[in-house]
Amino acid sequence: MMKLEAIVARFPDLEVAELTAWVELGWVRPAREAADWQFDGVDQARVGLIYDLRRRLGVQEDTVPMVLSLLDQVYALRATLKAVGAAIDRQPAEVRDAVRAALTEADAP
Template identity: 55%
Template sequence: MRIDAVLALFSDVQAAELTEWVERGWVQPESGDGDWIFQEVDVARVRLIHDLRRDLDVTEDALPLVLSLLDQVYDLRATIHCVMRALETQSREVQEAVLNELLATRERPRP
């Protein structure tokens, strides 16, 4: 999807603003034929930034921190999903041992 198609999805986002988001690294489309190619994940990122800026009034200064924290949450969720899939391949005994350790760890007081 080219930039004009992305802009058509967001009537209140101007080309200069979207260009700035790309230049700041907040959105990372592919470069092709001298133009940016936005994949589905890039459009989702534009939607996220749009919503944070317009609906939640996240300032431009705070946006990098918010995006970084959200990226960390998404990465952690993906990692947990991978661990769960790996755990599903283990024996029932191993699964129970891991579950018991997780429960015990959560109950221990934190320093």
């Protein structure tokens, strides 16, 4: 867990006010501990993502929520697919083979 000032220090031109705005906009959701925000690993990665979107990719502020929403959907889909894959792996061999065959058929032109 890191405090707000420690997160800001990791990025050359990120100001406390800007990161505070990101939190207030709901783009980052750190835990609140007394008067301080505590940023866990996921929060820190999200700050880095938003920083890259804004600074390196030039994504406009009003577009950031849409980009974050789409990325959140991609991450959720990846987690769901991983769970489906794990569930299939726990099935008997004939079920796994049937699923593999169905996926191969679906990919065929």
